Amino acid sequence: MPTEPTPDEWRSWLRDNGPRFLLFARQQTRTESDAEDILQDALVESWRRAGRMPDDALVFSTIRRRAIDLARSSDRRGVREEASGPAEPWFAPDIEQRETQRLLEEAVKEITPIYRDVVILKMWGGQTFQQIAETLGIPLNTAASRYRYAIEELRESLKGVLL
Numbered sequence: 001m002p003t004e005p006t007p008d009e010w011r012s013w014l015r016d017n018g019p020r021f022l023l024f025a026r027q028q029t030r031t032e033s034d035a036e037d038i039l040q041d042a043l044v045e046s047w048r049r050a051g052r053m054p055d056d057a058l059v060f061s062t063i064r065r066r067a068i069d070l071a072r073s074s075d076r077r078g079v080r081e082e083a084s085g086p087a088e089p090w091f092a093p094d095i096e097q098r099e100t101q102r103l104l105e106e107a108v109k110e111i112t113p114i115y116r117d118v119v120i121l122k123m124w125g126g127q128t129f130q131q132i133a134e135t136l137g138i139p140l141n142t143a144a145s146r147y148r149y150a151i152e153e154l155r156e157s158l159k160g161v162l163l
Contacts, residue, residue, distance in 0.1 A: 005053050013053055014043075021059055028067035030074070038066045107157045115150035122147055 005013070018039075025035035025042070042062040046054035049062075108116060121132045133143040 009053070017056070017059075021063065024060060025063050025067065028064055029070065034067075034070060038063055038070060042066050103158065103161055107154050110157060111150055111153040115146050115153060118143055118146040119150040119154070 021043070022035060022039055025039040026032065029035045029038055042059055043054075045066075046059045046062045050058055108119060111119070117136060118132055121127045121135060122129075127135065129140055129143045129147070132138075132147075133140045136143065138146075
């Protein structure tokens with residue numbers, strides 16, 4: 001039976017190999033904290049499976065497998081949360097914020113429909129004018145000018161209502 005590594009051997013091995021394992025874990029996960037958790041779990045699991053200091057291939061494959069499991073679990077949780085409906089806000093917006101939101105929504109609904117599509121895609125969809133043009137099947141300059149006209153209509157309709 002192989003002898004168990006000493007604490008100094010472990011520290012040396014981790015100092016030499018830890019940074020590249022962490023880099024790999026970061027590439028496999030969505031957040032830094034997930035990468036650190038995955039790496040820690042993978043190191044423990046690899047050591048237990050090998051019964052000694054694990055080789056690189058075992059650690060890398062364990063990191064990858066753990067990251068896939070975490071992503072699947074997170075995706076399933078997200079689907080369950082979406083299915084349960086929108087989350088209640090922790091802090092209800094004050095009346096003024098709700099009224100401002102309502103006024104903005106009404107103003108957007110009232111602008112010319114071809115302008116409204118561009119505003120929604122730009123502001124809420126986060127699309128570039130190029131993407132908007134492709135989505136709507138219009139020239140790039142048309143997308144940009146429709147956005148400009150939409151903003152003018154919104155300014156005019158909200159004049160005196162919002163600061």
